[in-house]
Amino acid sequence: MNQQQPEPRWLSPDELRAWMTLAGVMVRLPAALDAQLQRDNGLSMFEYFVLSGLSMAENHTSRMSDLAEFTNGSLSRLSNVVKRLEQRGAVRREPAPENGRYINAILTAHGWDLVEAAAPGHVEAVRRLIFDVLAPEQVTSLGEIGDRVLANLEPPSAWLSPSNAGALLEHDPPAPPGQA
Amino acid sequence: MNQQQPEPRWLSPDELRAWMTLAGVMVRLPAALDAQLQRDNGLSMFEYFVLSGLSMAENHTSRMSDLAEFTNGSLSRLSNVVKRLEQRGAVRREPAPENGRYINAILTAHGWDLVEAAAPGHVEAVRRLIFDVLAPEQVTSLGEIGDRVLANLEPPSAWLSPSNAGALLEHDPPAPPGQA
DNA sequence: AAAGATTGACCGCTCAATCTTG
DNA sequence: CAAGATTGAGCGGTCAATCTTT
Secondary structure (H helix, E strand, O other): OOOOOOOOOOOOOOHHHHHHHHHHHHHHHHHHHHHHHHHHHOOOHHHHHHHHHHOHHHHHHEEEHHHHHHHOHHHHHHHHHHHHHHHHOOEEEEEEEEEEEEEEEEEEEHHHHHHHHHHHHHHHHHHHHHHHHHHHHHHHHHHHHHHHHOOOOOOOOOOOOOOOOOOOOOOOOOOOOOOO | OOEEEEEOOOHHHHHHHHHHHHHHHHHHHHHHHHHHHHOOOOOOOHHHHHHHHHHHHHHEEHHHEEEEEEHOHHHHHHHHHHHHHHHOOOOEEEEEOOOEEEEEEEEEEHHHHHHHHHHHHHHHHHHHOOOOOHHHHHHHHHHHHHHHHOOOOOOOOOOOOOOOOOOOOOOOOOOOOOOO
């Protein structure tokens, strides 16, 4: 006992500033995008990602687990959200033919209309809030930085199906609004 | 009527990838940092920012509005959180002497102990999850990118006191753990 | 028994309404 | 009456327990 713990490596001024800024972005940017979607289309960003993910998936169909991964959400959160989307007629669910444990979420025609209506405004907001203020090389840089950080970040335990990750997006989108 | 709406400017493949990555980071990074603080110190990141902000403020004191700005939170959220922190004995509140409309939040000795205990682990997590995987020039780049995006982002309406913004951090920190 | 998914109780955030001070 | 702050109702997310299919 009485083991001396190592002096913490504090952040340099540059790092501290970058971190404070990043913290601000992580809070305010999603809030701004959520506000736009909610106001114009009555959707949360999470709901939009669900519908958008399905719109890009083969046969507009995706297993709940894959969809959870795609949306960066827990399976239980997704389950709740999909239930509500189903009540709104935007999605339906059925067990996968090949294995009854898997549940497929399927975009309905009405769900398609919802994404299609929401996509332009959302993409416009993303463009205005992010890419319009960045130089092209900053976009590249942002992508690389994000990739590195994300690769170092395991899914917040209790999310996710252990086995097959990322079946989504491994083929090309059948059609628009595959935009995010 | 029948006004033709402009064809939406979709995202380029690079932009789309950057945005998907960023979306992942915005969800998973806060979750990871929250998990560390919760597990090791029983604090949410928001609570930590509150205590940390006070620890850096003059006399360990800050107006509720300034603190809300600093923490990127709504005044009402802050009010609820500070109430709980007060019940835990980490903070106390009193009206500002010069103007009874202003409420000052003040860090207690116990609150100081809490931040001091939590800071090393939190900073270590920030370092491990972000700066350890980035080259120095990427840190610079991240800071610039974040600044641009943030500058373009007004506070989500209903947050914030209209007048005096950012009284916090305009003087130098009295002491550690001023490390965010 | 394990994987995939769902459920419900708890907790915290949001929004609008309210209170208080100047 | 306006600015600053608080309150409470409603809603949505989390976590652990449960259900179902293999």
